[in-house]
Amino acid sequence: MTVKPTMSAEEEPSAHKRTASSTSALPSPPPAKRTPNNLPPNRRTFPHAAALVFYRDGEDSTSSTSVLGVYADLADANDKVRKLAEEQGSPLEASRNDLEPARWSAPDGAACWVEVHVVTPKKIVKREVSPKEEPVKKLYDSEEGEDPDVEEEEGGHYD
Helix, strand or coil, X not given: CCCCCCCCCCCCCHHHCCCHHHHCCCCCCCCCCCCCCCCCHHHCCCCEEEEEEEEECCCCCCCCEEEXXXXXXXXXXXXXXXXXXXXXXXXXXXXXXXXXXXXXXXXXXXXXXXXXXXXXXXXXXXXXXXCCCCCCCCCCCCCCCCCCCCXXXXXXXXX
């Protein structure tokens, strides 16, 4: 076994020396604000759409309809409907596109479907605006130091 002698710090070539400035990352300019064109398509403008998955448990008057989920993407909602259809024994065809809402109905009257609804904000608040400060709530409406259970006629005497 041969041991090679190591070089001391003075003998090491300068090209191999590492300093903090040579290994640190290059300074980069701060990120620019996103323009509306750089935003993802679903965050550019309103209205947004929400896909709701509904399930009805029967056909008679005692049946109930429930919302099973709310999805931002129609494809996710359709996947949920397909999964439920397979569990119920009436699978949907796999080649169905995700451009239209999925729906299935079972012979016993159970059904599951997707509805797409547009969500439009009533009011858009700027980020700089802070919420209004609410007045401090007091335990009693009376002035400080007064007992609200004691009436003036009683003179503050307890029996």
